[in-house]
Amino acid sequence: MTETAMELIDVKKTIGSKEIIKGLSFEIHKGEVFGFIGPNGAGKTTTIRMMVGLMGLSDGDVRILGSSIKSDFKNAVREVGAIVENPEMYPFMSGWQNLMHYARMMQGVTKERIQEVVKLLGMEKPIKEKVGKYSLGMRQRLGIAQALLHKPSVLILDEPTNGLDPAGIREIRQYIRRLAEEENVAVIISSHLLSEIEQMCDRIGLIKNGEMVAIQDVNAATEQTAAAEIQMEVTPTDKAIETLKNEHDISAASSDDTLTFQAERETIPKIIQSFVGHDVQVYQVKITTSSLEDKFFDLIGENTIG
Structure with missing residues (x-):
């Protein structure tokens, strides 16, 4: 049975008379990558800030490994x-010095643990270089390393691939998958890049106007291609x-020599x-199957995810 790492129970946030988050309830399991997506102003960042204690809850609760926030x-x-x-x-310090500096602020982080995290993120070589020379992707990896030093059960990443080139995005995606599988960490990713989320996550939660519109298993979303x-x-x-209509009861539209119609793949x-x-x-x-993007645009009812 999968262990629950984080649980949101009827979480609400009201600012003034405006209800921004309207009773979010969902759970995230250990060892899974959970994508958190939605249009601009949907409440993603507000929810994440409440998850990590940077913002108070108006109502409800967030439990992390059973402990209430x-x-x-x-x-x-x-x-x-x-x-x-x-x-x-600190750009004037090496990656290793940065991690040592953060480790001093936390209890029980050993040099062995720092080496373990550096190896996990494939940073053995650049860790000795000054952070000022790092690429954006390398900075993101060092940031993830820092967030992992104290062996958290839940890792929350807000737009982890923002501003990265395709190679950097691919790298971060691989490391995030490895974290979930090897460290059994529950990873929560907030993003507006649906194609990335589709490749990285096990489940996806879609938030709109402060409400969870749908929670979808990624494999189920991409496998349901009956029509x-x-x-x-x-x-x-x-x-x-004529043949399509008479023998298969399918109507088709035609343009030049191309027919377009809906049918089951089989x-x-x-x-x-x-x-x-x-x-x-x-x-x-x-064959054009309905992508995750199409499904979510149907649920959102608009053309922008942000």
Whole structure:
């Protein structure tokens, strides 16, 4: 059974007369990467700030490994590592010196633990260099290393791939997956890059107007492709349309020599067979499955994620 690392119970935040967060309830398990997404102003950052104790809750509770952030703040927050803004480092010091400096502020962080985290994030070589020479991706990795020093059960990363080039994004993605799997850490990622979230996360929570609109298992979201949009380049198109209608009860739109229609993926071989049987030439088949992005835009009802 998966162990719950963090649980939000009917969390609310009211500022003045405005209710910003309207009763969020969900849990995050150890060893999973949980994506937290939504449009600008949806309440992502407010929720994250409440999760790490930077902002008070108006109502509800956040429990980290069973400890309440309201009644047992010290024990609860001890289990959290977070990068809420860009990680702040001393540029004139080496990566190692930066980590040693942060380690002094925490109880029980040994040199062995620092070496362990450096190895986990593949930083054995650059750790000796001055942080001022680091690329943005390397700074992010050092920030994650710093957040991991005290062996947290929950790691919260706000926009961890922001401003990174494709290679840097890929690197961070690999390290985040490794953390979840090897350290059994629950990783929560706030992001607006849906394609990244899709590749990095196990589950995704979508927040809109301070409410959780949906929580979706990523594999389930991308596997549910029963009704796919299919495009086929065929000649003659009129005969192909007639065959589709008569033999498969499918209506198709045509443009030049391309037919577009909705059908289950499993029916494609049968459709091609019936086309061949009616002397319809098939030149190309293209399947467009509904992406996670499409599904979430449907739920949000708008075209921007931020």
